[in-house]
Amino acid sequence: MATALVCAVVTGVIVTPGVAYADPSPPQRSLEDVHREVEDLYRKAESATDAYNAASEAQSRQEKSIVEIARSVTAAQARMARLKNQAGALARSQYRAGGMPDGARLFFDAAPDSFLDGVSLAHKGEQATRGLLAQVAATQKKLDGYAKAADERWKKLDSERKKKEDAKKEIETRLKDAKRLEERLEEKERERLRRIEEERAREAQRAWLATEAVKTVTVKEAGANASGASSASTTEGGRAVAFATAQIGKNYVWGAVGPDTFDCSGLTLRAWEAAGSAIPRTSQEQWRQLPKVDVKDMRPGDLVIYFKDASHVAMYVGDGMMVHAPRPGRQVTMAGAGSMPILGVVRPR
Numbered sequence: 001m002a003t004a005l006v007c008a009v010v011t012g013v014i015v016t017p018g019v020a021y022a023d024p025s026p027p028q029r030s031l032e033d034v035h036r037e038v039e040d041l042y043r044k045a046e047s048a049t050d051a052y053n054a055a056s057e058a059q060s061r062q063e064k065s066i067v068e069i070a071r072s073v074t075a076a077q078a079r080m081a082r083l084k085n086q087a088g089a090l091a092r093s094q095y096r097a098g099g100m101p102d103g104a105r106l107f108f109d110a111a112p113d114s115f116l117d118g119v120s121l122a123h124k125g126e127q128a129t130r131g132l133l134a135q136v137a138a139t140q141k142k143l144d145g146y147a148k149a150a151d152e153r154w155k156k157l158d159s160e161r162k163k164k165e166d167a168k169k170e171i172e173t174r175l176k177d178a179k180r181l182e183e184r185l186e187e188k189e190r191e192r193l194r195r196i197e198e199e200r201a202r203e204a205q206r207a208w209l210a211t212e213a214v215k216t217v218t219v220k221e222a223g224a225n226a227s228g229a230s231s232a233s234t235t236e237g238g239r240a241v242a243f244a245t246a247q248i249g250k251n252y253v254w255g256a257v258g259p260d261t262f263d264c265s266g267l268t269l270r271a272w273e274a275a276g277s278a279i280p281r282t283s284q285e286q287w288r289q290l291p292k293v294d295v296k297d298m299r300p301g302d303l304v305i306y307f308k309d310a311s312h313v314a315m316y317v318g319d320g321m322m323v324h325a326p327r328p329g330r331q332v333t334m335a336g337a338g339s340m341p342i343l344g345v346v347r348p349r
Helices: 002-010 031-096 102-107 112-183 187-209 212-227 232-246 264-274 283-289
Strands: 303-306 312-318 321-324 333-336 342-346
Touching (some): 031 112, 031 187, 031 264, 187 333, 232 264, 232 312, 232 321, 264 283, 264 321, 283 303, 283 342
Antiparallel strands (some): 303 312, 303 342, 321 333
């Protein structure tokens, strides 16, 4: 017993009979587990990227509104200065008349035959005075309203700045975690991880291609190509596809909108800009604002929105394929349109 205790102390662990101890080394995770965790981190980073971009747009709108309010304040202040000058001139006129009201001065007028004419003029003067005072009050009310509106806009601006900063921190944290997780793998394991991703995508694509909706799309595309039919909208879609596919091989960088790097919605934004149409910046706003079409009706140039939170977007190019900027560490590439869970399809024209 003494010998056993000495051995246990030498090894740095005192073993108490009847007590079970867990292995201090963490269990090895399979590449499948690593793949799921990495993908989850990148998806969360992509969602946070959309939140960051949305906050950036909201911040820009608030900044513009504050500038507009400042211009309105300047105009109102100039008007107030003019009104005060008019009020000052009126006061000086009354002072020169000895401060006597117009009605009293008329009563003591030396020419009674001009009394009625004077009454009319005095009435007009009183109306002008009341009008001037009303304008002063209205202008002051506007200035007070502008001050309140500016205060509210500043509060919203600070809120959007905080949202933007929080989203940026989350993005950086998720990306660092994913990168750290991948860097722990040996080169051969990273290559296996890539193959796992590709096989999962192929399986999803095969299942998607087997659906009736996709068969309908393929038949319609084949018919259109055979007839050589074209339209203005198809031409726009073709230009968007041409731009997007020309970016293949360029790196994904979150928040990037080209020309050398892109995130997913940055690519679709620039592609449709090249086609002559302005679309929202983020995948979530593209999903929310652009007209939706059924999968069976989609055509080249349409945008395919992925995942329940609309956190990823790609451009359909035909034949069941799409082009997209996948995630950090990857490049703009062509892939199966059904390789990820499809939320829906939108058409930017």
